[in-house]
Structure formats: C-alpha cells, structure tokens
Amino acid sequence: MQQPNALPAQADIVIVGAGIQGCASAYYMAKAGMKVVLIDKSRIAGQQSSRAWGFVRVQMRDPDEIPLMEEGKKIWRGLEAELNADLEWNEGGALYASGSPAIMAYREKWLQSVAAFGLDTRLLSIGEVKALLPDLATPVVGGLYTKSDGHAEPRKVAAAYALRARELGATILEGCGALALEKTAGRISGVATEWGDVRAKTVLVCAGASSWRLLTPYGALLPQSFVRASVARTNILPPVTEAAFVGDGIAFRRRGDGSLNIASSMHGDVDVTLDHLRLSRWYWNAYRESAKGLTLHIGAPLLKDLCQRMPWREEARRPAIHEREPMIEPQQERLQDAVRLLERTFPNIGRVGLAEQWGGNIDTLPDGIPVLDAPSAHPGLLVATGFCGHGFALGPVVGKIMHALSQGAETGFDLRPFRLSRFAEGDVKKPLSIW
Ligand SMILES: Cc1cc2nc3c(=O)[nH]c(=O)nc-3n(C[C@H](O)[C@H](O)[C@H](O)COP(=O)(O)OP(=O)(O)OC[C@H]3O[C@@H](n4cnc5c(N)ncnc54)[C@H](O)[C@@H]3O)c2cc1C
Numbered sequence: 174m175q176q177p178n179a180l181p182a183q184a185d186i187v188i189v190g191a192g193i194q195g196c197a198s199a200y201y202m203a204k205a206g207m208k209v210v211l212i213d214k215s216r217i218a219g220q221q222s223s224r225a226w227g228f229v230r231v232q233m234r235d236p237d238e239i240p241l242m243e244e245g246k247k248i249w250r251g252l253e254a255e256l257n258a259d260l261e262w263n264e265g266g267a268l269y270a271s272g273s274p275a276i277m278a279y280r281e282k283w284l285q286s287v288a289a290f291g292l293d294t295r296l297l298s299i300g301e302v303k304a305l306l307p308d309l310a311t312p313v314v315g316g317l318y319t320k321s322d323g324h325a326e327p328r329k330v331a332a333a334y335a336l337r338a339r340e341l342g343a344t345i346l347e348g349c350g351a352l353a354l355e356k357t358a359g360r361i362s363g364v365a366t367e368w369g370d371v372r373a374k375t376v377l378v379c380a381g382a383s384s385w386r387l388l389t390p391y392g393a394l395l396p397q398s399f400v401r402a403s404v405a406r407t408n409i410l411p412p413v414t415e416a417a418f419v420g421d422g423i424a425f426r427r428r429g430d431g432s433l434n435i436a437s438s439m440h441g442d443v444d445v446t447l448d449h450l451r452l453s454r455w456y457w458n459a460y461r462e463s464a465k466g467l468t469l470h471i472g473a474p475l476l477k478d479l480c481q482r483m484p485w486r487e488e489a490r491r492p493a494i495h496e497r498e499p500m501i502e503p504q505q506e507r508l509q510d511a512v513r514l515l516e517r518t519f520p521n522i523g524r525v526g527l528a529e530q531w532g533g534n535i536d537t538l539p540d541g542i543p544v545l546d547a548p549s550a551h552p553g554l555l556v557a558t559g560f561c562g563h564g565f566a567l568g569p570v571v572g573k574i575m576h577a578l579s580q581g582a583e584t585g586f587d588l589r590p591f592r593l594s595r596f597a598e599g600d601v602k603k604p605l606s607i608w
Contacts, residue, residue, distance in 0.1 A: 212351060
C-alpha cells in the first residue's frame with residue numbers, strides 16, 4: 174500500500190487521472206526522460222478505461238478525429254511488442270450491419286464525409302455482409318466494414334502502460350486525489366493533493382468525467398457531463414466474427430478467451446443530477462435527437478446528488494475528488510435485451526449466459542469530440558478529456574500528443590477542433606454522437 178510520503182515534492186509534470194490517457198501519457202513522457210508523477214483518487218483504470226467495450230475503430234468516427242485514429246492504429250499494431258504485454262489486440266476489422274435503409278443511408282453519408290482521408294472503409298452489399306457473417310439470421314440491407322480496425326482488452330491496456338511507465342521511473346500513486354490546481358504568477362505551478370503539494374511546470378488534467386471539477390475553479394469553461402452505459406461478458410461462445418460488431422441493436426467483440434463483451438448499441442441511461450440540469454442548454458439538441466436511445470432517471474440520482482451537496486459530506490468538502498469510486502450499476506433490461514438480440518441475430522451461437530456485468534459513466538462533451546489542448550490562456554496546463562465514448566482507441570496517440578505538447582513541440586495534427594476555448598467562444602459544432 175502506498176503511503177502519503179511517496180509523493181515527491183517536485184516533478185516535471187503531474188498527471189491527474191490514471192485512465193488510459195494518463196497512463197499512456199505517463200509512459201511516453203517517462204520514456205523520454207521526464208520526471209512524471211501520475212495520481213489517481215482511486216486506482217489505475219478504475220473508471221471508463223477498464224469498462225469500455227474495447228473497439229479500436231476509425232469507422233463512424235468524427236472526421237476531425239480521423240487523422241489521430243489513423244496514426245493511433247499504427248501504434249496499436251506495435252503496442253503489444255512495445256509494452257511487452259498481451260493486450261488481446263485483434264485486427265479483426267469493424268463490421269456494422271445495417272438493418273434498415275435509413276441506417277444504411279446514415280452510414281453512407283458518413284463515408285462520403287470522410288472520403289478525403291482515403292480510409293479502407295467500404296459499404297457492403299447484402300451478399301457481402303452474409304459472406305462475412307454466415308451465421309447472421311436477421312435481415313440486413315447492407316453494411317459498413319473497415320478491415321484495418323480492431324479491438325483490444327480495456328482491462329489490460331492502461332495497466333500495461335502504467336507498469337512500463339513505473340519501470341521507466343514514473344511515480345504512480347493510487348488513492349491520492351487532486352484537490353486543486355495551483356497557480357503562481359499567472360501560470361500553473363503544481364497540484365494540491367490529499368497527500369500534500371507537488372510543484373511542477375506542467376500539469377495534465379485527464380480526470381475523465383471529473384475533469385471539469387478541477388478546471389472550473391481554475392477559470393476554464395468545460396461543459397462536461399456523463400451518460401451511463403451497461404456492458405456484460407458472456408459465457409464462452411462459438412465464434413461468429415473476429416470483427417468488432419454492431420447491428421440489430423447490439424454491439425460485441427470477442428475476447429481472448431472466446432467470451433464476448435456485449436452491450437446494447439442503441440441505449441444509454443442518464444442519471445439526472447443538478448449538473449445535468451445546469452448543462453441542459455449545451456445538451457438539449459443532442460438529447461432530443463437521441464431521445465429514443467436515452468432513458469432519463471430522475472428520482473433517486475437527483476436525491477443522491479442533493480445529499481452529496483450537503484456541506485458536511487465528503488463530496489461537498491472535496492468537490493474536485495467528489496465520489497472516489499462511484500458505484501455504477503448496469504441497467505439489467507439493456508443486458509437482457511442484448512442477450513435476446515444476440516440469440517436472435519446468431520441462433521447458431523447457442524445459449525448465451527452472462528458471466529459478469531458492469532456499468533460505466535461515459536464522459537461527454539456537447540460536440541462529441543474531446544479536448545486535447547495546451548490552452549494559451551492557462552500556461553502550464555494540458556488537458557485531455559471528454560472522449561464521448563471512444564477514447565479507449567485514442568489513448569495511445571493521445572499519450573504521444575500530450576508528450577509533444579508538454580515539450581512545446583509540434584504534434585503533427587491539427588488540434589484546433591479540440592481546443593478548450595471553443596466552449597467559451599460558442600464555436601461548438603453539431604456532434605456525430607455524444608456517447
Ligand atoms: C461502457 C463503456 C464502453 C466504451 N467503449 C469504448 C470502445 O469500445 N472504444 C473506445 O475507444 N472507447 C470506449 N469507451 C470510452 C473510453 O473508455 C473512454 O473514452 C476512455 O477510457 C477515457 O479515458 P480517460 O483516461 O479519459 O478517463 P477514465 O478512464 O475515466 O479515467 C479518469 C481517471 O481520473 C481519476 N480522477 C478523477 N478525478 C480525480 C481527482 N480529483 N484526482 C485524481 N484522480 C482523479 C478517476 O479515478 C479515473 O481513474 C467506452 C466507455 C464506457 C464507459
């Protein structure tokens with residue numbers, strides 16, 4: 174068990190949040206010789222980064238993210254060798270079956286919008302879908318397929334980055350929450366933590382759905398929210414595809430042991446808190462457009478939120494830390510639906526049982542793309558947050574980008590769409606998807 178005296182007084186960089194963004198950044202920075210301190214209020218990859226489906230895809234991604242993801246896929250291909258770890262990397266493609274002309278048209282429109290990138294994504298005819306999925310029993314009108322996409326096991330990737338970063342000298346502290354960013358003479362000068370202060374020229378905030386809690390008191394506007402998603406691991410099943418699959422209302426990927434990570438591809442849950450209400454103007458249109466796919470839960474979550482705001486509660490006394498390890502329950506009916514749909518879509522698969530189930534809070538931003546920035550209004554600050562349900566795949570390339578930004582070096586990407594100031598400027602585009 175780490176003790177508070179493990180906290181160094183000084184570092185080149187303090188990284189707040191040990192999800193995949195924090196762990197990948199720590200690795201690339203430590204590898205380059207930086208003195209890195211990475212802190213997490215709970216544990217390595219305790220939140221989204223171990224709860225994700227595990228898709229690594231360029232398919233159906235926001236056009237602004239495509240150059241990052243294409244570069245990211247090059248890193249993924251060599252990552253098991255680089256980290257000397259089994260990550261269950263499987264370059265089995267991404268295959269989305271379209272059950273209606275409207276879905277097909279939506280995906281075709283996306284493909285046209287990214288034509289300039291020269292991706293290997295292509296539309297599939299009915300016959301081509303059936304050739305790739307011989308066991309598919311439900312009718313389709315076509316599909317979308319990217320052969321070079323893939324998937325990996327979220328429980329292994331951030332952990333492997335953290336292990337290697339530690340070997341390279343990074344200090345990684347679990348159970349050490351950041352209380353506030355510190356500023357001296359107009360620039361960032363470190364982080365106040367539960368275990369004391371660390372001085373650093375640069376601080377990277379990648380605290381997942383809690384990033385806004387650190388940035389707001391620092392004067393930055395980040396309208397960050399969250400949507401709850403439910404996932405399950407099945408029993409070991411006969412293989413139907415190696416691709417990351419979406420279709421007929423379900424999404425799944427085949428894990429290394431032959432079980433599936435399975436979820437509803439259509440439904441999420443919003444546990445409405447006062448912060449959701451405060452941010453409603455930012456999300457109104459996105460929620461309205463995905464109304465069929467989102468269920469609002471108003472009573473119990475709001476009551477819990479109100480209780481947490483009472484001045485004597487830990488969450489109110491340490492707002493940047495808030496809930497250290499939120500209990501995120503999976504929504505049973507989503508998973509039962511997913512099982513029923515899987516058995517219907519692939520009847521040859523046999524009886525599907527659930528070996529494990531979990532929930533995860535996906536952090537969202539109103540335009541569906543993250544913040545990746547070294548904002549000039551806040552010297553010394555780096556931000557990587559708001560990945561809207563697709564940041565597992567981006568983790569490796571984001572780690573490299575954050576290392577470049579920490580050095581004031583060129584990243585090789587146009588990061589303007591990802592700047593923090595876009596919210597204060599009101600320059601917020603319509604999202605492709607916010608979760
Ligand atoms: C159910 C689900 C399915 C998903 N599926 C996919 C997928 O298939 N493909 C994909 O690419 N992405 C997917 N995602 C999204 C992906 O998991 C996230 O975008 C990514 O993991 C975000 O990583 P992160 O490091 O930004 O945040 P997180 O993993 O959430 O980590 C943030 C960390 O910050 C810590 N923290 C917060 N506040 C503080 C504080 N004050 N002090 C110290 N530490 C703090 C937290 O404890 C946490 O460990 C999915 C997400 C979910 C929930």
